[in-house]
Amino acid sequence: MEQQHARYWRRVLRLTGVLLGVWFVAGLGAGVLFKEQLDAIVIPGTGFPLGFWMAQQGSILVFVLVIWGYARKMRALDREAGVEEDDQ
Amino acid sequence: MTVQVWTAIFVVLTFGLYTAIAWWTRASSTREFYVAGKGVSPLANGMATAADWMSAASFISMAGIIAFAGYGGSVYLMGWTGGYVLLAVLLAPFLRKFGKFTVPDFVGDRYESNTVRFLAVVCALFVSFTYVAGQMRGVGVVFGRFLEVPVETGVLVGMAIVLFYAVLGGMKGITYTQVAQYCVLIFAFMVPAIFLSLRFSGLPIPQLGFGWGGEDVSVLSKLEGLDRELGFTPYTEQGGGNVRNLFAITLALMVGTAGLPHVIVRFFTVPKVRDARTSALWALLFIALLYTTAPAIAVFARYNLMESVRDATWSVSAETNDDPSIKPLPEWVRSWEDIGLIAWVDKDGDGAVDYAPGAAFVGKPSFAPDEARGDHGERMLVNEPTKAKNELYVDRDIMVLANPEISGLPDWVVALVAAGGLAAALSTAAGLLLVVSTSISHDLLKRGLLPNISEKGELRAARIAIVGAVVVAGWLGIDPPGFVAEVVAFAFGLAASTFFPVIVLGIFSTRMNKQGAAAGMITGLLFTASAIVWFRFLHPELDTAEHWWFGIGPKGIGSVGMLLNFVVSVAVGACFPAPSTRTQDMVRAIRVPKGAGAAASH
Numbered sequence: 001m002e003q004q005h006a007r008y009w010r011r012v013l014r015l016t017g018v019l020l021g022v023w024f025v026a027g028l029g030a031g032v033l034f035k036e037q038l039d040a041i042v043i044p045g046t047g048f049p050l051g052f053w054m055a056q057q058g059s060i061l062v063f064v065l066v067i068w069g070y071a072r073k074m075r076a077l078d079r080e081a082g083v084e085e086d087d088q
Numbered sequence: 089m090t091v092q093v094w095t096a097i098f099v100v101l102t103f104g105l106y107t108a109i110a111w112w113t114r115a116s117s118t119r120e121f122y123v124a125g126k127g128v129s130p131l132a133n134g135m136a137t138a139a140d141w142m143s144a145a146s147f148i149s150m151a152g153i154i155a156f157a158g159y160g161g162s163v164y165l166m167g168w169t170g171g172y173v174l175l176a177v178l179l180a181p182f183l184r185k186f187g188k189f190t191v192p193d194f195v196g197d198r199y200e201s202n203t204v205r206f207l208a209v210v211c212a213l214f215v216s217f218t219y220v221a222g223q224m225r226g227v228g229v230v231f232g233r234f235l236e237v238p239v240e241t242g243v244l245v246g247m248a249i250v251l252f253y254a255v256l257g258g259m260k261g262i263t264y265t266q267v268a269q270y271c272v273l274i275f276a277f278m279v280p281a282i283f284l285s286l287r288f289s290g291l292p293i294p295q296l297g298f299g300w301g302g303e304d305v306s307v308l309s310k311l312e313g314l315d316r317e318l319g320f321t322p323y324t325e326q327g328g329g330n331v332r333n334l335f336a337i338t339l340a341l342m343v344g345t346a347g348l349p350h351v352i353v354r355f356f357t358v359p360k361v362r363d364a365r366t367s368a369l370w371a372l373l374f375i376a377l378l379y380t381t382a383p384a385i386a387v388f389a390r391y392n393l394m395e396s397v398r399d400a401t402w403s404v405s406a407e408t409n410d411d412p413s414i415k416p417l418p419e420w421v422r423s424w425e426d427i428g429l430i431a432w433v434d435k436d437g438d439g440a441v442d443y444a445p446g447a448a449f450v451g452k453p454s455f456a457p458d459e460a461r462g463d464h465g466e467r468m469l470v471n472e473p474t475k476a477k478n479e480l481y482v483d484r485d486i487m488v489l490a491n492p493e494i495s496g497l498p499d500w501v502v503a504l505v506a507a508g509g510l511a512a513a514l515s516t517a518a519g520l521l522l523v524v525s526t527s528i529s530h531d532l533l534k535r536g537l538l539p540n541i542s543e544k545g546e547l548r549a550a551r552i553a554i555v556g557a558v559v560v561a562g563w564l565g566i567d568p569p570g571f572v573a574e575v576v577a578f579a580f581g582l583a584a585s586t587f588f589p590v591i592v593l594g595i596f597s598t599r600m601n602k603q604g605a606a607a608g609m610i611t612g613l614l615f616t617a618s619a620i621v622w623f624r625f626l627h628p629e630l631d632t633a634e635h636w637w638f639g640i641g642p643k644g645i646g647s648v649g650m651l652l653n654f655v656v657s658v659a660v661g662a663c664f665p666a667p668s669t670r671t672q673d674m675v676r677a678i679r680v681p682k683g684a685g686a687a688a689s690h
Contacts, residue, residue: 067372
């Protein structure tokens with residue numbers, strides 16, 4: 001039981017780390033740190049420089065996807081480790 | 089029917105709806121009053137969270153702020169959405185599993201310390217009050233602008249309505265009214281945006297419309313062309329450059345968002361841990377709908393403004409103009425000048441509008457007495473003109489409020505925007521007031537001064553506290569102290585440098601103890617508060633990039649405060665013994681979802 005919970009928690013931490021990495025790269029990375037370099041690329045068919053678009057549109061979409069991925073993957077992890085809540 | 093009649097109809101209808109919902113969902117226990125009986129579905133909670141989160145400022149001012157800040161406005165877009173990722177993966181599910189009512193509850197129990205609990209209550213009260221004052225003011229301003237009643241009357245009406253449904257329904261009533269308010273506000277925001285997008289780009293999706301059609305034909309590219317022509321920095325580059333400061337501000341807003349008590353508490357209301365996760369997803373999705381539309385509105389509105397006012401002759405209107413070589417002034421410019429949100433000073437005496445970078449005159453417009461008019465029919469100003477070429481003053485709030493008029497939409501759409509602004513302000517105010525009342529009746533009385541208070545007594549105390557909070561908030565709204573606007577922006581910095589690290593460490597470290605937490609919170613609070621007081625109140629003249637600490641301005645300093653908090657907590661924590669086995673077991677228990685039902689029975 002103890003061991004199983006510890007293993008579950010390690011996997012949760014790994015998932016959290018990966019998703020926060022995505023969060024960082026899409027928002028603070030693409031939208032702020034590398035915005036100028038990315039602006040050299042203009043998204044084809046539009047007038048959006050890529051860095052600017054990431055800052056005002058793309059990052060927000062990625063954030064939604066990150067939370068979606070988290071909710072989905074966590075549910076699978078819960079089930080696998082047998083720690084999901086009972087349906088009342 | 090006039091705009092005023094339409095507005096009155098919408099206001100009565102929506103207020104009636106909110107009141108009816110409050111009556112149906114009135115609370116009968118503290119559990120219902122504080123956390124809606126933990127029976128809210130994730131979808132409904134997502135909508136309620138979105139309405140709770142998006143304030144009068146998000147609805148009315150944000151698109152305008154972005155329109156005038158260009159790329160620089162992105163910090164708000166990323167900051168106020170990115171925070172939900174932190175909330176969803178680091179806080180919400182675990183706090184839901186912990187299963188009590190408030191953030192101070194968690195902090196106090198986790199660190200086995202009433203001092204830490206008290207510190208958390210003080211922070212929660214401070215953050216909530218600074219916020220709520222702005223909301224009440226927002227209600228007053230919307231009333232004033234659309235129904236032409238004094239701002240004070242508007243604030244009083246807003247107070248009465250919030251009072252009714254918050255006192256009656258507590259969290260339960262607030263949650264379901266917020267669901268209705270989200271629907272009203274998002275509809276009111278999207279309708280004009282879709283019309284604007286159709287008009288300028290031919291696409292019904294504003295998010296795509298503002299950049300659609302290649303590098304020369306898209307509205308964004310045309311806007312940048314205009315920027316260059318009139319001497320502005322191109323839109324997508326405005327506000328860039330100082331990467332370190334932008335990074336710090338964005339991070340502070342993100343972390344601050346995740347640390348705001350009125351947002352966190354919303355995740356206590358769902359039945360299960362996995363509902364807390366999906367509920368965060370719904371919340372961000374509903375928020376993203378408005379937050380991805382706002383930058384589109386910003387671009388359309390700014391382009392339309394620049395295109396239609398530059399070199400327009402002030403005294404000529406489109407209807408009476410028969411000389412094709414003269415550009416007439418659009419009618420909406422005149423009607424917003426009447427309200428005082430647009431002002432013009434003819435510096436070069438040519439009777440045409442010169443729109444260029446820089447302020448046209450010093451300060452906000454203050455008009456000459458007796459409705460004095462100049463040579464071209466403009467309202468005379470007493471402000472000192474600046475040396476800049478620019479002659480036009482435009483209030484940022486116009487960008488959302490004037491949209492329906494600019495795109496020639498019917499009067500009922502204008503009224504709809506008014507109802508939307510009210511919904512945004514009321515929903516946020518109610519959520520904040522509930523945090524205030526819970527902090528007082530639950531954290532201060534039940535868990536502090538009067539531990540033996542009965543369930544009934546606690547419920548009564550909560551209702552009395554909410555009445556008191558509404559009165560204080562209304563008073564702050566009618567007579568706002570000058571520093572409110574300043575302080576609201578910094579509530580984020582303070583939330584980032586106090587709450588967030590303490591809660592995260594409390595969940596992710598079993599070793600963290602009360603000494604570490606208290607030392608970290610005090611360090612974060614003192615550091616951030618002193619930076620803000622130093623640059624904003626004591627030495628405002630030093631608030632420029634070369635004097636900033638670590639090259640980071642007061643808006644972003646919360647990020648540094650947060651880092652300091654983490655470092656100090658861990659360092660001090662390591663010097664003192666680990667918390668009791670009971671606490672360590674509790675931390676391990678909140679990490680697994682199983683057994684949430686048991687933990688919830690308080």
